[in-house]
Amino acid sequence: METGYSIIIADDHPLFRNALHQAVQLAVEGAQLQEVDSIDNLMQLLSDTGEVDLLLLDLKMPGASGFSGLAQLRNQYPELPVVVVSASEEPAVVQQAMRFGALGFIPKSAPMRTLVSALNTILEGDTWFPEGISLENAPEDxxxxxxxxxxxxxxxxxxxxxxxxxxxxxxxxxxxxxxxxxxxxxxxxxxxxxxxxxxxxxxxxxxxxxxx
CATH class of the missing domain: 1.10.10.10 (Winged helix-like DNA-binding domain superfamily/Winged helix DNA-binding domain)
Incomplete structure (x- = not known):
């Protein structure tokens, strides 16, 4: 898929940022990629940058713990397309990401092929979540x-x-x-x-x- 997409990778682990960078390049030729390693740097980048087509967000990095970073983002940038990338694969965590309006949830354990497929699906306008998880039976929060x-x-x-x-x-x-x-x-x-x-x-x- 060749586009001029503007994509931000927000993760404090250099090795995983590199893996995501590779996956994005495979999924989206010609994407404009930017990387940040903390919530403060992310907020600064978003205030300095124009329209962002996709944010790949790690839930746990400096300035954020759990869903606090995602909650901030949804409040300040409600229209920003966010995909959560997390080391946790618990259904409750995925459901919480859904509640906050994430377009997708990609486990960090996912192989490169799955990462690329998930990114393609999301950029084509659909959502991507691990199989078998929905909000239908989730408790209200x-x-x-x-x-x-x-x-x-x-x-x-x-x-x-x-x-x-x-x-x-x-x-x-x-x-x-x-x-x-x-x-x-x-x-x-x-x-x-x-x-x-x-x-x-x-x-x-x-x-x-x-x-x-």
């Missing part, structure tokens, strides 16, 4: 939707809360006033339907569960 409703700055504040940082520390690191952080925290509690920091951190930890 409203916490994922609530977390996805947070703004990027609110998500950053929540992540820092989960690290045990005080409002004063967060305000200093984000270079805003403590009153601004308090307003963010109040908004976070309201959106998540929780009453305190502990409950908010537990909600985030549910999104970060598992070895992804």
């Amino acid at each position: 409203n916490i994922a939707d609530r977390l996805a409703s947070l703004t990027p700055q609110q998500f950053k504040v929540l992540t820092m809360l989960s690290e045990g940082k005080l409002n004063k520390q967060i305000a200093y690191e984000l270079e805003v006033s403590e009153a601004t952080i308090k307003a963010h925290v109040t908004a976070i509690f309201r959106k998540l339907g929780v009453k305190n920091r502990t409950q908010a951190v537990i909600a985030l930890s549910q999104l970060e569960g598992g070895e992804l």
Whole structure:
């Protein structure tokens, strides 16, 4: 398939980035490929880049744990086509990726031929998920939707809360006033339907569960 597709590979493992790079080149001749190794670098690249045709996203890399990175992306770039590439093959993990609107889920254990086939399928406008997995029998997970409703700055504040940082520390690191952080925290509690920091951190930890 020869196109001028713009594709980003987001993964912090150089060897796997290289494997994905090869798979993309085999699937899509002439693709414009860019690589990043953290969520912060990904967000910076997306803000600097025009239209992106496909993002291949590792769930676990610096700045993200579990689905927190994907939740941020869905909030800030709802139209961005995302394919999750993960070391986990648990049905619940795949179903969560589906909930967040991923176009596909490719296990890192997949052979090169499967990677190429999956990429071709997705770029032709279809979705690609491991066989036998769907959302039909999956339990509802409203916490994922609530977390996805947070703004990027609110998500950053929540992540820092989960690290045990005080409002004063967060305000200093984000270079805003403590009153601004308090307003963010109040908004976070309201959106998540929780009453305190502990409950908010537990909600985030549910999104970060598992070895992804």
